[in-house]
Amino acid sequence: PLRSDLAGLRVAVSTGGTREPIDPVRFLGNRSSGRQGAALAVSAAERGAAVTLVAAHVDDGVLDDALSHPGVALVRVSSAADLHAAMTDAAASADVVAMVAAVADFRVAEVSQGKLRKEDGVPELRLVPNPDILADLAASRGSGPARQTVVGFAAETASDDDELLERGRRKAARKGADLLVVNRVDWDRGFEAVENRVLILAADGTLVADAAGTKRAVADAVWDAVVASRP
Numbered sequence: 001p002l003r004s005d006l007a008g009l010r011v012a013v014s015t016g017g018t019r020e021p022i023d024p025v026r027f028l029g030n031r032s033s034g035r036q037g038a039a040l041a042v043s044a045a046e047r048g049a050a051v052t053l054v055a056a057h058v059d060d061g062v063l064d065d066a067l068s069h070p071g072v073a074l075v076r077v078s079s080a081a082d083l084h085a086a087m088t089d090a091a092a093s094a095d096v097v098a099m100v101a102a103v104a105d106f107r108v109a110e111v112s113q114g115k116l117r118k119e120d121g122v123p124e125l126r127l128v129p130n131p132d133i134l135a136d137l138a139a140s141r142g143s144g145p146a147r148q149t150v151v152g153f154a155a156e157t158a159s160d161d162d163e164l165l166e167r168g169r170r171k172a173a174r175k176g177a178d179l180l181v182v183n184r185v186d187w188d189r190g191f192e193a194v195e196n197r198v199l200i201l202a203a204d205g206t207l208v209a210d211a212a213g214t215k216r217a218v219a220d221a222v223w224d225a226v227v228a229s230r231p
């Protein structure tokens, strides 16, 4: 069905996995495919929003639909620091911000300007924490009647739904987002997969929706929750 319930809204979505450089040729990365964030961007554009999609590293072809949609403007980034800057920029004029990217929690303290060589011995990589971009965007937004809606995602390992909910509730409180989309991941679940199942929590931990299906179906459920949450 054709909905235009996001018409007139500007949304900023991040997706993909960041790469934290070690030296000119190496990085610390993660397995995020970028599919869920790309689906969120395309879904929002089809529902009438003007979308900025900030994409870190994604699997081949994942951005094809977003690239061919006139409602999506694509910004490419690599590290968490790049993503932070691009999302802060996009968020400044956004009604809704969704942090779907898998942001590295740590970066290498001293990036080597030259390639690390075996001959120099086993390197000791010292890591330092990256800022939490979601918490930062949630904390620094303006208030007022047209308050920005901030959506976070959380991939959690859990032995059952109760544990998943509990972890999600704690994270929702910690991040300060309006909605937290929690999905269960495992070695063979969540990442890189086409299907997904998520629990959508409100800031106070209330379960707003339980959605399953393709990443596109999950994206639609997230926008339904965003629409329902806005005054």
Ligand code: C5P
Binding pocket: 080, 099, 100, 101, 102, 103, 104, 105, 130, 131, 132, 133, 134, 135, 151, 152, 153, 154, 155
């Ligand atoms: O704490 P955790 O990494 O599980 O939180 C996931 C959520 O926080 C996602 O929305 C992710 O985009 C965001 N995040 C962030 N900056 C970080 C780490 C995670 O914005 N440094």
